[in-house]
Amino acid sequence: MVSNRYNPGQPGLAELQPYPFERLRTLLADVEPPSDQPSVPLSIGEPKHPVPALIADALHAGVAESLGRYPATAGQPALREAIAAWLGERFRLGDTGVDPERHILPAAGTREALFAVTQALLDPASRPDVLMPNPFYQIYEGAALLAGGRPRMLNTDADSGLPMIEAFSDADWARCGLIYLCSPGNPTGRVIPQGFWERLFRLQDRHGFVIAADECYSELYRDETRAPLGLLQACAADGRDRFEGCLVFHSLSKRSNVPGLRSGFIAGDARLIEAFRAYRTYQGCALPLHVQRASQAAWSDETHVFENREAYREKFRRARSILADVAPYRDPEAGFYIWLPVPGGDDETFTRALYARTGITVLPGRYLSRPTANGDPGAGHVRMALVADTAVCEDAMHRIRQFIEQPK
Template identity: 55%
Template sequence: MSNPDLDRLQPYPFQRLAALREGVQPPADRDMISLAMGEPRHPAPGFVAEALIEHTHGLARYPATRGDTALREAICSWLSSRFQVPAGWLDPERHALPVNGTREALFAFAQAMVDRGRPGARVLMPNPFYQIYEGAALLAGAEPRYLDATPGGQPDFDAVPAAAWRDCQLLYICTPGNPTGAVLDNAQLQRLIRLADEHDFIIAADECYSEIYPDEANPPPGLLQACAAMGRSGFERCVVFHSLSKRSNLPGLRSGFVAGDAELLAGFLLYRTYHGCAMPPATQAASIAAWSDEAHVRENRALYRQKFDAVLDILGKPLGLERPQAGFYLWPEVPERDTDFTLGLWREEHVAVLPGSFLARDGGTGNPGARRVRMALVAEPEACVVAAQRIRRYLQ
């Protein structure tokens, strides 16, 4: 016997991609270039690796689930500086918890927050979306409701009926968005906060792409920044999730944090204490080093800008593409069914992209990812340029 909700989980997008390509042979005379997976491939900062090695002596003790004070202080300091939160509002003892990558935290948060005893529990999420949101809702005993993206790329909150807000217990947002790159501005975030107050739900903001943006003078705002602008010093009903994977090219470190409403985090800490997910001491030391440095993050952004410039010069006109507001994805419409385009590009050019329909669901008005593909500009600049040239050739 097992939890029957496990049967409701859908295959992960990359499982579906592998099944789509099964038996199809790409040209052997061309190296494979993958734009399918959003795994950063820029070099990891050397000083972070050194901090990891230097603190292996911490292996001789059990780490605390809530992490060392020094790590929580580094997290709160970074949040305050980056998102214009007044000094003293973020208390390291109450407002932040380290997590072993935001993927596990985004999933676990729903398990701790959804009230299974409340009939008609709903978890609202963007569509297209990061599939962890859907799995988290289903395994928490709630029903997912998909909010289709507007032409601008963020969920169409105006289309949500009052009854859906009333049944909502948890709203996942992703800003900057995966895969659209769209950003919710302060006014939109504050509107969601007011809706959360009115209808008694929690906002979980996935902000893992917040540090990859084109204009150094205009970083994307965040949910806690919106709270601060409202004078909401307790961050009630609001939590944010951040990661070192994209910001610092450290996906293998599995390090991030959740921060915000102290009462919600107290419950999440209790859950995590039983869940057994404390961050190893050496990982904490490496994380402190990463959160305390911005130079490597600026260099990272510069490299992504270079890649976007080069790729958009090749594909901008053929695919009608513009630079996204943030993140490292392109989300173009393609001239045929997304799965056909993906398979044809693989068969003829040995380039991997991800069908947009694999990242979305048909919530009743069609799948908003159909006839789109996701391209992750994570490879080295030269590889991204070659991939773009091959895609243009395939289009022609």
């Protein structure tokens, strides 16, 4: 007789919802796209621009040495120094500075780090709530559930594009152990301004929660004269020169077109970094030395990043010229997504019909959000990732326009 005493997994696993792309596969499983034109996946944000040669060269050069050595969780000093220099220059931290020994921890991309931070820093017994914007990156929700916490959704305001932190009471904030924010936002591309951060700092001063800022899209901005504000920069402007209770998460995946490198970092409050480092020492996710070498080369160069922005800027310019008059949308300040309100308002129906008629795959907005008492801010939108070559994206925009203008 087989015993049922040993049930695999912790309770949080049973609460996890299917990932957005699993839901999309189910939605489109019985739909046949047209055979006379190529399919175009705009549903997933995987960069398709060329990998910069300087990163590939550094990676290859370091492999032989790397394979015979265990890497340290804290990373090589040279990598941390390159990251510290980049942070100080990019976010104009001036005299505040970032100490590469105390304020920085390399990570295997932002996904790994954003998940692990809640496992390391949340105390579900005393402050179980993990706040997050709605729509959101589903890793935030899964991290909260698997840490024994409770996800709480902050609906994004339709006008400002910002999470409505004023909707929560002091009692709500008192139960908050950590809040995730994404700036520039996924999927909206909205950059959080200084005033918003300062309102959040005042709440943090009263209630003592951790702020985790996902900034993986920070280098894909439209206006070369207005680089997006970052959380550490907002801290410095508010006189919080020790970044108390604040962590930022950055990645090379989008900035440098190397999603397969799995490289990023966490930076901020030295006390939190120390605790997080202890957790990750046991987790065992140190970056291989050749990955660190390639990462150091990437963080030390801005030419390829500027060229990357230029390519995205041109794609967004063309998309607006093709779509804006038939499907108006708000231009994203950064990132590579268009957050498109769909004609008719039903994002799932639009997604199925678009794929059947044109072979173009987009992601229903409701797959990136959760329904709340105040509505579902993702429903009625689709997310489109302009990650393919310019010509491919332009062709896709023309097909979408024709689809909208000539509904069947």
